[in-house]
Amino acid sequence: MKQCEHFDVVIVGGGISGGIMAQQLGAEGKRVLVLEAGADTGKTFSGYQKYMSTFFTNLIKIPNSPFPQNLNAPQPLVTDVSKIAEGKPSTNGYFVQRGPLPFSSTYTRALGGTTLHWLGTCLRMLPEDFKIKTHFGHGLDWPINYDDLKPYYEKAEFGIGVAGDADEQNYHNIDNPAVHIPFKSDSSQDYDYPMEKIPQSYLDNEMHKGLEGMTVNLSGKDYPVDVVSTPQGRNGMPRGNFRPRGAVGNPDLGQRCEGNSNCVPICPVQAKYNALKTLDDAIATGNVEIRSQSVAFNLEVDPSTNQISKVHYKKYQSPDSPDYHCETVSGTVVVLASHAVENAKLMLASNVGNSSGLVGCNLMDHPTMLTWGLMPENIGAFRGPGSTSGIPSLRGGEFRKDHAAFRIEIGNWGWNWPTGAPIATVPDLIDEKNLYGEQLKAHIAATYPRMFRFGFLVEQLPSVNNRVTIDPAYKDRLGNYRPVIDYDVNDYTRAGMAAAKRVSDQIFQRLGVEQYTQYDESQPGYVTYQGEGYSYNGAGHLVGTHIMGSSKENSVVNANQQSWDHPNLYLVGCGNMPTISTSNPTLTMAALTYWAADNVKKALQN
Template sequence: MSTCEQFDVVIVGAGISGAIMAQQLGAKGKKVLILEAGTGTEDRFWNSESEHEGEKVKHPGYESYMDTFFTALAKIPNAPFPNNPNAPQPLVTDLAPIRDNQPLTDGYFVQKGPLPFSSTYTRSEGGTTLHWLGTCLRMLPEDFDINTRFGQGLDWPIDYDELQKWYEMAEKNIGVSANADEQNYHQINNSSVHIPFENQYNYPMEKIPQSYLDHHMEEGLRGMTVSFDDQDYPVDVVSTPQARNGMPRGDYRPVGAVGNPDVGQRCAGNSNCVPICPIQAKYNALKTLEQARKTGNVEIRNQCVVYDIEVDPATNNISRLLYKQYQHSGSPDHVCKTVTGKIVVLAAHAVENAKLLLASGIANSSDQVGRNLMDHPTMLTWGLMPDKIGAFRGPGSTSGIPSLRGGAFRKNRAAFRIEIGNWGWSWPEGAPINTVPDLIDQKNMFGKQLKDTIQSIYPRMFRFGFLVEQLPDSNNRVTIDPDYRDQLGNYRPVINYNVTDYTRAGMAAAKQVSDQIFQRLGVEGYTEYHPSDPGYLTYQGKGYTYNGAGHLVGTHIMGSDSKTSVVNKEQRSWDHPNLYLVGCGNMPTISTSNPTLTMAALTYWAADNVLKALDQA
């Protein structure tokens, strides 16, 4: 025990929430250790080599992810990032329909269904921000108390006004491009979605230029309304706030790539935000980790998997963390080590936080750990525009239709946000790489006919994504089972998941909106949902397919009652005074905004709480 290393704060996980926490604490002189389960690139952009005792040692940089990405046949969100059996991660290629209650066990997740949970995350230094799209929406004020307003889901222990200044901080530090006078949605004729912004506040960078498709859509849909429960709602195209470098306002300086800061100061239209921005014009947590390191007070230790957390029974404080440190991802050889911190912060991701708490048997007096797992079941619709709209260009999405995010209909069914996709049919069909072989092999095209077909059809492709709200449900949960472990002997997440009628009704309403938009724009529809799709479900006799949004929320929710929640509004465990949980797991509901910005705002707040706790001690 006496040899145990000691820090002010030990953070588990080097993703965005761990990075924010470390940077904030390090800047205030606190000694911080981050333990990251996955491998990392440690501020290197380029791959390099060094000699150690006569042997060449490789040091992969961010470019190694590009190498892997380009030569990967399946360009899935995790394609660029190492397949690491010591810190395995879920892949969309693991998915299949769950039949006859037979769990899916081939991937990292053990999926017990009845429906598969379709979202994935990245276990590497930098975390899932390495492959996120960068959408940075704030939640609506009404999202914080949907139980009170609509009799659905849960209320948050905080409201929009309390979170507002932390939103501003997150937007500034992450680097979000948007115009406040659009993002307050005051131009939308649906007061349910209006978001109050501080007077004079604006984002650090001007909005990212909207795509040609966005403009086309905006013109085509001008004045359109849809009707739900005899009430009309507007269908308005609005640019999306993005953690992507654009034109700076005032003295703001966009942050370029880590280890290569001259590149990435503007988005250059690589059209590859997911799975990986080649120039890091899109924010990733490596940037905040670099800032954390530069404080001189933060150490980041990669390849250290925390597997157990011990509690001092006298104080209920966390006494120490136990972790396995490995040398190579290819070999399970490791050494076991321990470390203590005055305060411990779990920032390992919603699923990994829950898994670790369950494995350690802590913080669970409420029996809510692992429960209320949520995502945005994402339904796609796709088709061909009558004219070329220049598909496959620009960031993955630059605009959406947010005007249906809120309203009285939430009493009866889920709300949704519509994302306008700039990359043609790449998500629904894998175009062009997966679709062109059919033109050659089955349609027997070559030469001019082939070229003309691609030239005339592909620039017309477009798709919508409907991000449908999902309510907290205690049966949607992460558990552990001694029968399912990874190569290091750590637990694999066992997942039970379903989609309720509330969300299914939202999908059905979304499909109707899509149909009306297609009719109005003259879109040649190609949407098809098949029972063989992993996310296929039915509602009122019709079939729909959802995909994972990568928005894993709600496995250790915050609340105002220790009996029904895992953390309080300070994001501190109800059970252990020196344990803080951060990340999307704290969110009691998911509503219709991509959760990262809200999670980042919450984490800045949590860092402030940790600082106060350290200074009081």
Template sequence: MHLRIDPTRLTTPHEAVGDGHYDAVIVGSGLSGAIIAEQLCKEGKRVLMLEASPITNKSLRGYNEYVTNFFVSPSKDNQSPFPENPNAPMPRTPTLRKLQPGEVNTNSYIVQAGPYVSDSNYTRTLGGTTMHWEAKTPRMLPEDFKTRTLYDQGLDWPIGYDDIEPDYQRAEREMGVSGDVAALRYPGGSPYPKNYVYPMQGLPLSYLDHMVDRGIAGTSVELDGETIPLQVRPYPQARNGVPNAAYDGGKGYTPVGAVNTHQVDIGERCQGNTNCVPICPVQAKYWSGKTLAKVLRMNDELDKGEIKILPQAVASKVEINPENGHVSGIQVKVYKTPGSPEHETITVRGKIYVITTAAIETARLMLASGLPSSSGLVGRNFMDHAFILCWGLMPEICGTYRGSSCTGGILDLRNGPFRKNQAAFSVDIHNDGWGWATGSPYSDLTSLVDDGNLFGGPLRQGLVDRLSHQLLLAFMIDVPPSESNRITVDPQYTDALGNMRPNLSFTTPEYSMRGAAYARQFAKTVFSRLGVDDHTQYNPENYGYVVYEGVGYEIRGGNHLCGTHIMGTSKNNSVVDTNQRSWDHANLYLVGGGSMPSIGTANVSPTIAALCYRSARAMLKQLS
């Protein structure tokens, strides 16, 4: 696919200020920004998009530079492909450390105070966090939209599953989802319309998935008086597979491959590199550049709108007309190079304004602009999935490192009456060994050399023996909203451009910790059935270490950021309405996971994308 970002597609600060005819100013180029831009431009609207980073990955060569960065980086964290940029910094795991109660870590971009430290992160580059996401695309469950009513936990949404189900279908088309609907029709799962199929056939379960499924066959667990049988099921995924001829009433689907300045035949099928996070080496995984490529091509179509992109442009303040509360402009700091804070400050204007910078950055920008909302809820109710990891060695070679990072899991505890008392969870079976838990295979190499004194042939065989037996289960645990889990800003903590950095206060709720404690026992049951040698150890010196009922756990973040500008039924109980439009500012939309009042046990990107289509219709109506 062509992504043609040339001088006619980019704009300059002078042009952006002088052009007073933009229908919409969109802040951010990730999943939400790209979908909103595509929907508006398709209907003839003119869009200005602000991107905080330099635009270097517009070609295959530029994208592959990110891949090379990852390969040569000694730290294989989520952000390792993306260069440091003090003018648009992003959270990075290596900067985290264990904190004592009240101790503050200012070395990381997100300022946090102890004792609990979150490793949640997001990416500030063209494409946003779709550059490093895992790309699993399960839908939320109908019950996830009414947890207060059903379980007396969390918050109800002002809309239900049926309200956005058609938009889930639109999102699945745009992201190019491979999935097996038949395998996902199980009691308590997400309902699909009759005869619905995904755009592409489901990616096959890995050899490891099949081994786990055979090992747990006939196993059930008891929870709150309910007997729950266990089974491994495939995940739908936004990565290219075999097109489904039955899709769209038999019209089929054409996979979207790599983005480049000229046509290339790369990325039209997943190659099973087991490197989905932090970057797919071949662009078989969806990233929002694929949507932006479509938008940019609209510039050449007379019946379509136009998009201009202003790079290296960091939104610093939302300006408000005091007479009517409307947004009058967005103040932007445009820097010359990432290595220097030198910049000029401009104000850009449009008819509507759409902030799509993910939950933390959107809240940071609003609070830095002095806009906490009438409800005072901007920044509050921050959510991310709580993960605990359990790992061990299978008794037989299990095919580790075959397939994408995660192809299957145990989904049977996503739903049930037990949610009144403890958090639900889904279980990911990782095909990439112990990497997330221990830093494998690098930690294995170090251990075999330092502790085993191995070298040469015995070292190679030792690595093969250990890696080929590794099993990692990752439990993705529901976290309900809490007003005390929040983003704030403080003028004493700023970045190179003088913009206030986000401050995060977060503690995993007891409801979720009960789910985590049960998940650890669940893992022991599964390991026992599989004959796994359990190697799970939680280090008290780890930044995510917490003690619950006398037992220690390590809680990891899922980078599924939600809840800092939740939607609701009025300006008294929320920040935005069901279309993600601000209650206080009629021409401002806060679009993304921050609008979600709950997260359930589904990766949040499909729901974020679905909500974008709903919001885009409201924007077009407002602009008509």
């Protein structure tokens, strides 16, 4: 019988958290194996260009359109999302959705993970976000606080390569102390991001002027509406000795953002960070091996030590064929970094780490409500990174006792998200508005550059009823479980959506924006609150399926991100986050992963 190969660390998942872990431990001389379920097409630049070509000719421009569906490691798609009839799960796509509402977010199963199609937003959490149970009586407290994570935020901002100005991102100019984020401390007086902020769009600057001095009333108190640049994992002008990292396999390319206006679903030049870069750094340590097309399906426990003794995976030769064979490896430490949903699925399938009964529970997202309209003047829509500014001043405050907080994202791509404009909407101008020639051209020039949209990323609370489970009735082509999802959006979040819509309406009135927002019952994410209808979309922010907490009864991992049940098992990724609050989770997840890597280093020394 073949000897089981042993590594210091076996990491399941080749995305950003797996990449950080591999790079950090490889650099310490540890022998690391990364098992990636998907294909590794993007690891060479020519492979990455195939993604571009797939994107160009794909009729459906969704976040996963450049990344072909792989039936051996399937991924959820936005186009799978539909309304769910009671008692009749929706099985259109990879997810089995039991509702009552559809979970609308997706992720990518390929080397590099979902950072291949992320936007790159790198916001820190607010200090109050770590203790919302204590402050507002809702949700959960984290077992750590902002100050604990702060040095790791700095590491993550350098690891990803974030462009931003600390003097803006501390929000100290916003007249709402609840959102202030301390950047400086005794240890880091002069801290600033590795690159200067990405220039704000013409729209951002117009909006900033138009909203100057505006306030809105939430729960009886006035709050400012301030436009602030957004920190982004996108190459800009470097500070000091920092050198931006270009494309993997073509490092001269992508040293600066070139304005391709395509961050989601794919940056053609990799000026936007993706985890292929960190994985490439990991390989350069000489101690890291990546095995792609290797789907971990079972973790074996040694009953005498409670350690994870073996990782079993299915190795397939081609995404086009269902043929595979089983392999087994072992690690002194095993790290699950395969995504919130996939981590939970693997633990449930292996029946490990679940003494709390909370594996898979507390699935969260940012239900994202869009509003859109026509600006009175040309604002140069469809240019630049997807978003370069937002309105962060309503991310925190006492109103969180009554309803969800939200961050407002200012979109630079007109109505591309809500309507698919311009490509998806031009046929209507031809077929129904009966335009052609000069008239058609003039109509587009007069309206499309005025198209504008907001995205409201509304906070969702953890709930044990929103969860990922498995069911032997639902398996993929390799015989692995498909995630079964129960999901709902409660009144706390719906009330946040209602408040967000009121804020949007006030802004539209103030700026003279012609309202085109439409919510109707046919939309899968349609919900009502106090008689009014709203629709949400997925943000792609899948959080909280194996949360960290203060005890083995209330959580799956401890503050070190170590399983309460198995001393050599670490979990990383957004699944560890007990609450989602209002920041896009990747930066916080990366910071947590740098922390987890330090903990694994210490564990390996002992």
